[in-house]
Amino acid sequence: MLDPFLKWPGGKRWLVRQCGPMFPLQYRRYLEPFLGGGAVFFHLAPQRAVLSDTNIDLVNAYQCLKKHVKVIEKRLLDLQHKHSKTLYYRIRATRPTGAIEQAVRFLYLNRTCFNGIYRVNLRGEFNVPIGTKNLVAYPEGYLQGIATCLRHASIRIADFEETIDEAAAGDFVFVDPPYTVMHNNNNFVKYNANLFSWADQRRLVSAVKRAARRGAAVMISNADHQSVRELYSDFGTHHRVNRASVLAADFLHRRKTTELLITSYQLRHSEYLDRPTLQAPSPLC
Numbered sequence: 001m002l003d004p005f006l007k008w009p010g011g012k013r014w015l016v017r018q019c020g021p022m023f024p025l026q027y028r029r030y031l032e033p034f035l036g037g038g039a040v041f042f043h044l045a046p047q048r049a050v051l052s053d054t055n056i057d058l059v060n061a062y063q064c065l066k067k068h069v070k071v072i073e074k075r076l077l078d079l080q081h082k083h084s085k086t087l088y089y090r091i092r093a094t095r096p097t098g099a100i101e102q103a104v105r106f107l108y109l110n111r112t113c114f115n116g117i118y119r120v121n122l123r124g125e126f127n128v129p130i131g132t133k134n135l136v137a138y139p140e141g142y143l144q145g146i147a148t149c150l151r152h153a154s155i156r157i158a159d160f161e162e163t164i165d166e167a168a169a170g171d172f173v174f175v176d177p178p179y180t181v182m183h184n185n186n187n188f189v190k191y192n193a194n195l196f197s198w199a200d201q202r203r204l205v206s207a208v209k210r211a212a213r214r215g216a217a218v219m220i221s222n223a224d225h226q227s228v229r230e231l232y233s234d235f236g237t238h239h240r241v242n243r244a245s246v247l248a249a250d251f252l253h254r255r256k257t258t259e260l261l262i263t264s265y266q267l268r269h270s271e272y273l274d275r276p277t278l279q280a281p282s283p284l285c
């Protein structure tokens with residue numbers, strides 16, 4: 001059980017803290033088709049896994065950590081000593097060609113940029129300004145733990161459909177797409193250079209249903225929005241979960257947001273009753 005090594009938009013650290021008992025206890029293989037920071041993967045630390053995302057830099061960082069963790073650790077320690085505003089913008093402007101250098105740059109920028117945001121311009125150039133955090137290197141031994149966790153994982157650049165279509169009976173698929181809702185953001189969420197459209201959300205429902213029919217257990221995390229509830233109206237059990245907002249404005253007004261979790265399997269509700277600190281999600285249907 002490890003914390004993710006990335007700060008990532010839509011990261012699910014809160015979900016593993018609040019909803020750990022909602023994951024199945026046993027499964028054959030773990031599949032995560034929208035990997036991002038992989039909070040659920042690192043929480044479950046499964047023996048066998050398929051991890052994928054369409055973000056090339058992100059996937060490269062995972063692949064390099066798996067194979068070259070010592071070199072990366074050393075490079076980050078070196079950058080820790082040299083870190084400054086000038087260095088940040090110099091590194092941000094570079095386009096290294098080697099996979100390890102690309103991974104080091106990606107991790108350095110993720111650690112030191114403003115709020116761990118990932119944003120690229122139309123030319124695909126990372127354009128987030130420097131943040132206030134100065135920690136470049138990770139605690140000793142931490143990245144080695146990450147590499148160990150990734151040892152038996154197959155890590156790929158792939159569209160979600162390709163990965164979900166691989167799920168078979170007994171597998172567990174955790175599905176955490178960009179949160180698009182109908183009639184919002186012109187129906188698109190921009191994630192790196194790609195757009196996640198409402199048509200993608202529809203394509204996702206079909207893939208999820210096919211996987212569940214083949215006997216895979218599926219959990220989907222999505223926006224608690226009428227359009228999303230309708231999209232999955234004939235699939236699984238819907239649970240509304242409360243989440244303390246991380247937005248400063250919401251925090252000041254003590255506003256809580258809700259998110260939707262849809263499971264193709266029944267929950268072990270008794271676990272919530274045994275642990276009063278956990279709030280049992282309320283089934284919607």
Ligand SMILES: C[S@@+](CC[C@H](N)C(=O)[O-])C[C@H]1O[C@@H](n2cnc3c(N)ncnc32)[C@H](O)[C@@H]1O
Binds near residue numbers: 009033053
């Ligand atoms: C909400 S984030 C996942 C966050 C992750 N669960 C975590 O804990 O950090 C969604 C991810 O989907 C990826 N993505 C966007 N479109 C995709 C697609 N068509 N296929 C696969 N991944 C995609 C993005 O690059 C992003 O990393």
